Amino acid sequence: MLTYDPVIFSRILTGLTLFVHIVYATIGVGMPLMIALAEWIGIKRGDSYYLLMARRWARGFTVTVAVGVVTGTCIGLQLSLLWPNFMRVAGQAIALPLFMETFAFFVEAIFLGIYLYTWDRFPNRIYHFLLLVPVAIGSSASAFFITAVNGFMNAPRGFDLVNGKMTNIEPIVAMFNPAMPTKVGHVLATAYVTCAFIMAAISAMSLLRGRTHAYYKKALRMSMVTALLFSVATAVIGDFSGKYLHEYQPEKLAAAEWHFETKSHAELVFGGILTENNEVKYGFRIPFALSILAGGTPDTVVKGLNEVPVEERPPLKASHYFFDSMVFIGMYLTVVSLWYVIWFMRNRRQSLKKPHNRLLLRAVVLGAPLSVLAIEFGWMFAEIGRQPWILWKVMTVAEGATTSNHVDTMLWLFTLLYLVITVTAIRVLIRMFKHNPAEDEIKALGWEGGGKK
C-alpha cells in the first residue's frame, strides 16, 4: 500500500478522472461534426441512409454525452477540491476561459436537447440540421477554452509575480498563451480522427460479420475520408507542437526524446531502452529528425536534459514511451485511412457492391481502440512531461495540492463510480445497437433504397 500523502493521492485521483473523462470528452467534441456531416450529406443528396446514420449516431451519442457531462462536472469541481492552493492563485488569471467554457457548454446542452427531440418537427429538414451547428460549435468551443486553461498551466503568461502573488493580470494574454494554438489544434484534430475511426470501426465490424448492407459501406466511406483529412491535419499540427516545445518547454521535448546533450543535427530516437547511465540502447534512430522537428532545419540546436537540474526533470521513461506510442498510432491511423481512400478510388464505380478487402477492414477495426489509446498516451505525455510543475516554473504540483486527510478514501469511491458507470454505459450502448441493427431500422422505416444511389 501507498503511505498516505495527499499530493500523490490527489495526482492519482485527478489523473483517473481525466483518464475516464477524456474518452467521453473526445467523443463529445468529435461526434457532433460526424453527425452533422452525415445529416448534411443526407439532406443534400436526398439519401435517407445518411439521415438514418445521423439519427443512429445521435442516439448513441446521448449516452456518451451523459457520462461526459457527469465526469466533466467531477473534474471541474475536483480542481478546487484537490488543488485549492492552485485554484486560489490561478483563479486570478484563468477564470475567464473557465467561465467561457461553461457558456459554450450551456449552448451545446440547450441545442443538443432541442436537436434530439425535434427530428420530425420541422417541415424543412435544414432547420433541424441547423440546430446541430450550435452543438458542434459549443462542443469545439468548450475544448478550445478548457485547452487554453491547460495551455496556461504549461505557459503561464499575463501576470507579474511579486512575492508569490500575481499582479497586473491581463486575462486575454493569459488565455491566448503561446501553448494554446498548437494544443487546441491538436486536441480538436485528434478528437475528429478518433470519432471518425470509432464510427468507421463499427461499420467495418458489421461488414466483417457479413452484414453487407449499403448503409454500412456509406458509413465507412464517409468516416474514413474524414479520418484521412484529420490525420493529416494532426500530423501537421504535431510538427508545430514540436516547434512550440523546442521554443518554450525544451525539457519536455528532451525528455520525450531522451536527448541529453545539447547539440545541432540531433537525431530522433524511436523506442529503445534507457540504461542506468542515461544511455539509449536498441533505439531506432532517425538522423537530424529531432532538429528538423524542433526548428525546421538540421542545424537547429536542441537543448538537452543535461542542462536541466535533476529535480526539475520529468519522468524520462514514461515521457518517451507515451510519446512514441502516440506518434506510432498516429502514423498507423494515417496509413490505414490512406489505404482505404486508395482502395476506394480504385473501386470507385462498384465500391458499394464490391466486397471490401478483409485485411483493410480488420485494420480499420483495430484503429478505433488504438486511436483512443493515442488520446490517452498523448495526454499522459503532455501532463507527465511538465512534472514537477503545475504552473510551469511558477508553482510545483506539491504546492498546489490539498492538505485534506481523506483523499485516499475519495480515490476508492471515485474508482468504483467510474468503473460502474463505464461498464453500464458499454452494456447499454451494445444493447442499443445489437438488438436494433440498421437494416431492421431501414425496413421498419420503409427507407429501402436510400434515395439516390
Place this chain on the structure above:
Amino acid sequence: MSYELVGITVLWIFLFGYLLVASIDFGAGFFSYVSSVTGKRHIIHKVIERYLSPVWEVTNVFLVFFYIGLVGFFPDSAYYYGTALLVPGSLALILLAIRGSYYAFSTYGIKSNRIYLFLYGVSGWLIPAALSTVLAISEGGYISEGADGSISFQFLSLFTNIYPYSVIVLALVSVLYISAMFLTYYASKAEDEGALNIVRKYALMWSAPTILASLFVFYAIQGHNAEHFNNMVDRAWMFVLSFLFFVIAVYYVWRRRRYGLAFLCVILQFGFAWFGYGSAHLPYVLYPYINVYEHVTNPAMAYALIVVFVLGLLILLPSLFLLLRLFLFDANYVKGIKNGIGGRSGKKHI
C-alpha cells in the same frame, strides 16, 4: 453598483435558477420512482419524461456555471471551500454522477430497469441534502483556520448542530413541493387528467411541510448566526411577501384553477425568500473568512468576467427561450402530438 456586487448578484441569480430547474428535475425523478413502486408509473411517467428529456442536461450547467463563477469572482472561495469540502463535495459529485448517467441509461438505453430507476430517483433526492450543507457551512462555525493558515473542517459540529438539519429538511421538502407544483401546471397544460390528479395531490401534500421547514430554518439561524438573523429581520417584508405568494399558490391549486399563475407564485415565493436570505448574508460568502469586498478577484479579471457574462447572456437567453418555446409553451408538444398527428404521445422523438 460595484462589480463585486454585480458578481455575487449574478451568481445568486444563477443559483436560484439552479434551485428551480434542479428541484423540478430531482423531484420528478423521485416521483417517477415512487410511482413505479406504487404502480402508478404509467399514469404520470409520460408527462414527466416529455418535460425532462430535452432539459436534463441544461440543469447541470446551472450548477457548474455558479461554481465556476464563484471561483472566478472570488478565488479565495476555492481555497477555503475546496479544502474544507473534499468529503461532502465528493459525495455530492458521486450522487450527481450516478443520477446523470443513470437518467440517460434508463431513458435512452434499457427501458424500465428497476435498479437504474432506483439509483436515478433516490440519488436525485439526496443531492439537495448534500448541496444544502454548503449553504449551512457558509454561515460560519464549521471551518476553522489554524495559526499557520491551514484550513480544517469540523465534521462533528456540522452533525451535532441543529442549523444544518433545518436547511437539509427544507431542501428535501421544498424540492418535492416545487417539483409537484410544476408538474401540476405541466399536466394541466397537457390536459392529462390522470396525471394531474396525482401530482396535484403531491403538491398539496408537500406544501405544509415546506412552510414549516422554512419557519424551522428561521428559528435555527437565530441561534447559529445572530448577525445574519438580524439582517433577515430587517428585510422582513421580503419574507412576508414570500409567504403571501405561497398562500396564493396553494389556494389556486386547491381550487383547481389557474395552475400557471400558481406556479408563477411558487417562483415568487422562493424568489423573495432566496433573495431576502442572500442579501442578508452579504457581505459574506463564507462567514467570516470570505467577504465580497475584500476577497474579490483583481479588477481586470472582474471586468473581463462581467463583459463575457453580458455577451454570454445575449446568446444564452434566446437559446433558453427557444428551448422553453419548443418544449414548454408548445401546446402540441406538451400534449404529445407530433406533426398534428395525435395518439403517439410520449413516444421518444429520437
